[in-house]
Amino acid sequence: MELSCKSEYALLALLELADHYSSNEPLQIRQIAAEQNIPDRYLEQLLATLRRSGLIRSQRGAKGGYVLAREPWKITLSEIVSSIEGTDTHSSEYREAKSLEGMVIREVWQEAGQAAIAVLQKYTLQDLMEKRNSRQQLDLMYYI
Amino acid sequence: MELSCKSEYALLALLELADHYSSNEPLQIRQIAAEQNIPDRYLEQLLATLRRSGLIRSQRGAKGGYVLAREPWKITLSEIVSSIEGTDTHSSEYREAKSLEGMVIREVWQEAGQAAIAVLQKYTLQDLMEKRNSRQQLDLMYYI
DNA sequence: ATAAAATACGGTGGAGAACCGGGATATACT
DNA sequence: AGTATATCCCGGTTCTCCACCGTATTTTAT
Numbered sequence: 630m631e632l633s634c635k636s637e638y639a640l641l642a643l644l645e646l647a648d649h650y651s652s653n654e655p656l657q658i659r660q661i662a663a664e665q666n667i668p669d670r671y672l673e674q675l676l677a678t679l680r681r682s683g684l685i686r687s688q689r690g691a692k693g694g695y696v697l698a699r700e701p702w703k704i705t706l707s708e709i710v711s712s713i714e715g716t717d718t719h720s721s722e723y724r725e726a727k728s729l730e731g732m733v734i735r736e737v738w739q740e741a742g743q744a745a746i747a748v749l750q751k752y753t754l755q756d757l758m759e760k761r762n763s764r765q766q767l768d769l770m771y772y773i
Numbered sequence: 774m775e776l777s778c779k780s781e782y783a784l785l786a787l788l789e790l791a792d793h794y795s796s797n798e799p800l801q802i803r804q805i806a807a808e809q810n811i812p813d814r815y816l817e818q819l820l821a822t823l824r825r826s827g828l829i830r831s832q833r834g835a836k837g838g839y840v841l842a843r844e845p846w847k848i849t850l851s852e853i854v855s856s857i858e859g860t861d862t863h864s865s866e867y868r869e870a871k872s873l874e875g876m877v878i879r880e881v882w883q884e885a886g887q888a889a890i891a892v893l894q895k896y897t898l899q900d901l902m903e904k905r906n907s908r909q910q911l912d913l914m915y916y917i
Numbered sequence: 918a919t920a921a922a923a924t925a926c927g928g929t930g931g932a933g934a935a936c937c938g939g940g941a942t943a944t945a946c947t
Numbered sequence: 948a949g950t951a952t953a954t955c956c957c958g959g960t961t962c963t964c965c966a967c968c969g970t971a972t973t974t975t976a977t
Contacts, residue, residue, distance in 0.1 A: 631775070632882045634935070640878050657953070665872070671936055690944020691952040706881065728809065733904045734784050737850065738776045741892040748885040760877045778966070801922070815967050834975025835921040
């Protein structure tokens with residue numbers, strides 16, 4: 630439903646890491662932030678979250694930076710979003726419903742949420758890259 | 774994804790109105806709030822939003838209150854939620870993406886959102902009532 | 918007229934989003 | 948060994964929205 634700035638930043642950053650995945654060299658926060666127009670001090674926090682979730686690995690010190698922990702086709706968008714968005718402690722699922730109506734509502738809501746997650750599960754970082762690349766191809770065709 | 778307190782309150786209130794729909798008598802805020810344990814001054818705002826969306830009708834003055842604008846089987850959950858949640862002025866759809874990556878991300882996100890909305894569209898207030906009633910039946914069976 | 922209801926307007930406290938800074942820590946290179 | 952370069956960790960700030968409360972004003976049935 631709501632695409633928060635947080636999730637979009639994280640996706641953009643991981644997409645950037647996916648682009649440089651074959652080079653086997655770590656990317657620094659500064660580079661990612663500059664490339665995708667993301668405030669670097671904020672991106673730092675997001676990358677920390679993604680690292681704790683095991684989606685990326687970090688190397689400290691000079692020549693350090695971040696790399697994907699897995700291949701781009703093994704990381705689904707659902708993992709990314711739940712890593713970033715799933716840190717809030719008391720979500721709607723945890724505060725339980727007291728009435729029968731409340732339970733029924735939550736069931737339907739959960740079904741809707743699952744439908745959305747299913748979509749995010751079928752897309753990987755690789756898929757996004759290919760989607761973007763074919764789009765770029767199209768823009769080029771129109772330009773010529 | 775996130776079931777806000779707002780949407781749940783609105784659904785509970787409309788469910789209450791649906792229960793009394795056949796009586797053709799308006800329900801007051803106080804009654805709904807007391808029945809569903811909703812703070813009445815807050816519910817008042819939500820009902821105002823639902824009225825402006827044309828989902829309920831209000832009658833002012835003594836013996837006044839609220840009634841559904843349509844039959845319970847003609848009101849989908851998607852209408853209710855989008856009425857309540859869709860009031861925020863600058864959502865993610867309105868701040869446009871500048872990069873190619875951003876556009877691709879938004880497309881996937883929109884696909885996920887549509888999947889969730891599709892679920893909410895296939896349920897009506899009537900469906901929720903029946904779901905709850907059959908659940909109550911089950912509880913009774915276990916009790917005996 | 919009077920009481921009962923919605924309506925309009927304003928305000929408060931808390932939480933999370935979206936940032937910014939400073940210092941501690943780890944690492945490569947010379 | 949020393950220094951530059953990076954992450955990491957601890958804060959704080961501003962802003963917006965949520966959830967909620969109070970006080971009036973307007974409308975309507977009796």
